[in-house]
Amino acid sequence: MLLMGESINGTRKQVAEAIQARDAEFIKTLATDQVAAGAGLLDVNGGVAGGDEVADISWLIETVMSVTDMQLMVDSASPVALDAGVRAIIAAGGKVPFINSISGEQSRIDAVLPLVEKYKCPVIGLCLSDEGIPPTAEDRFAVAKQLYDLCTGAGLPGEDLWIDPLVMAVSADSTAAQVTMDALKLVKERLPVRTTGGLSNVSFGLPNRALLNRTFVAMCAGLGIDGAVLDVRNKAMMANIKAIEALRGEDNFCGGYLKAHRAGILE
16 A cells, blocks of 8 residues: 655644744654655645745755655645646656646646646546535546546556545444445446545544544455555554555565564554
């Protein structure tokens, strides 16, 4: 599984304060801690309320790239900030970044698809349309198919489109997790793309969220999900993932599992 570290996000209070204060050491520590914990990709979001997002995301990227050469994911609601972030990474000689994200909303297609075509960046595709989050798995698949056709038509290889079937809280809708898993199954069966998601949304509003999150990750892993956006510093979650990788045959001779055991990561 490609683990996408979610912690460098300007919508979080401490990160926003660090961006505003240009506290490079705080951001560097967030980056290196996630790398050490097992992230395979770092999401970078400079969306601070009232800030200059282009300047902020450029500073964030420069700061993160000063301590790691890990592939980054430029995350913004602003296409101008997305473009600036991608250009900053490429200009600095970094790995071609992910873009987060495109969706089935026409305004987002108009804004982001040209960037996908220009840079050929891997991109997260949200199963979201102009009508909102589709209520059924089939309807979410229809958005995924639309995004596949658009992105591959723009020259992006199918495996560089990472479909997110969207995860809603089971506290608000008891069928939410099952709809997400049904949509995931349809995408895995019918499209040559990869899949990911912010799986921790499933537990919003409930006690012992960590238990629900770990369980849901395992359930989605059983359906073949290729990645997840999560806090890789959560040791219990990472222990779960090490077990998943061993059981899915993705850990040669269980080397990663044994290494984690020796390091005291498994719980």
